Amino acid sequence: MALTPVANLQKLILDTVHHTFRQPETIPVAQAAGRVLAQDIISSLNVPANNVSAMDGYAFPTVAAAGSAWRLAGESAAGRPFTGQPENGACIRIMTGAVVPTGFVAVAMQENAETDAQGNIVLTKDTPEGNNIRFAGEEIQRNQAIFQAGRILNHADVLVLASLGVGNVVVQPKIRVAVLSTGDELVEPSNPITEHGQIYDSNRHMLMSRLRDLPVEIVDMGKIEDNLEAVLSGLEHAAKTADVVMTSGGVSVGDYDYLRLAVEKIGQIHHYKVAMKPGKPFVFGQLGESQAWYFGLPGNPISGYVGFDMFVKSALWRLCGASEMPQPFRIQAALTAPVKKSAGRMDIQRATLTRQADGSWTVAPCGSQDSHRVLGVSQANAFMLLAQESGNLAAGDMVEVQPFAERFL
Ligand code: AMP
Ligand code: MG
Secondary structure, three states: OOOEOHHHHHHHHHHHOOOOOOOOEEEEHHHOOOOEEOOOEEOOOOEOOOOEEOOOEEEEOOOEOOOOEEEEEEEEEOOEOOOOOOOOOEEEEEOOOOEOOOOOOEEEEHHHEEEOOOOOEEEOOOEOOOOOEEOOOOOEOOOOEEEOOOOEOOHHHHHHHHHOOOOEEEEOOOEEEEEEEEOOOEEOOOOOOOOOOOEEOOHHHHHHHHHOOOOEEEEEEEEEOOOHHHHHHHHHHHHHHOOEEEEEOOOOOOOOOOHHHHHHHHEEEEEEEEOEEOOOEEEEEEEOOOOEEEEEEOOOHHHHHHHHHHHHHHHHHHHOOOOOOOOOOOEEEEEOOOEOOOOOOEEEEEEEEEEOOOOOEEEEEOOOOOOOOHHHHHHOOEEEEEOOOOOOEOOOOEEEEEEOHHHOO
């Protein structure tokens, strides 16, 4: 079977998966970042709501020239507006965010005013009309469309929503993602290794940890044994329980790799082999009557780690109802050392990206790139995406780099 180029598999997955309607939920706005909006947000008010002062200072009923002296007739503070009438020759004290009352046309910042011996305010600078006033509706108008359903809400959106008086937000419910491991050699961390050849199950914990960055409910389904019956019943159970099933291991061509066979029996395989290193076997399919989405990651830990980034994450966002997908974060950086590579597969190497004093970026590969080595990915702060057709690369060559967002400020 021909290998699918990485970009083609990414497109195939995003074109195939689709969000199914579920009853949205309403949550407090402070908990909404990282969730997918399920309503359109239309502003019910003007922002600012009134003409307000941008400074602490004095408000005037006319333009006010440098050197002019003004009697102080009252005060407008934030939340406590001036209730009197404008008077000729009189100004009022005003604070940042306080309403500029009707009849007042300009504000001078207090640094440009002095108080004379009679207690009058004397300007040291001209104060033109509109000076230091934030006008009602200047930023947002009533009935303005602000966000559309499908947006992945961020922290700044929480600021906007709360500014508009939105205290509760309607968001897509979390989808359920089941995670299971396969492998008779696997032992749960914290438990003792009692038999020769056993290893700890690291993949499942890594995958569950990575899922915490998404609006999903994680269903930990433990491990299934390496025999067809166990794999079939494990997958069937998972497909009934969850919207998405993710497994690690058992998708290659070894004698105990039953996943593909099992998926074919109880569902469909949409895709199998991708032109990527690490992680060539990558099963994408659907399972059971519920047609749960299935991602079968290889057992080698780094293959699974990379596969999650390259294919699973964006698919999950789509399944969570996101319509504005996050862009891939890619930059070009200069290699600090030569890299061996043969043409035919995209090589996703673990690397350290560093910003140089002149603002340019360099990237250094993190030692051995074998797909079972767990320390490299933990020391790395980026993937180098070495093009499928590329051969060996020399120091100084520019390569495409995908930074790990969480490693940068
Ligand atoms: P497999 O894809 O099942 O052939 O596994 C490939 C390699 O990954 C083998 O060395 C397995 O022992 C290892 N492996 C499989 N599953 C896990 C896991 N959950 N955690 C750590 N290593 C694993
Ligand atoms: Mg295995």
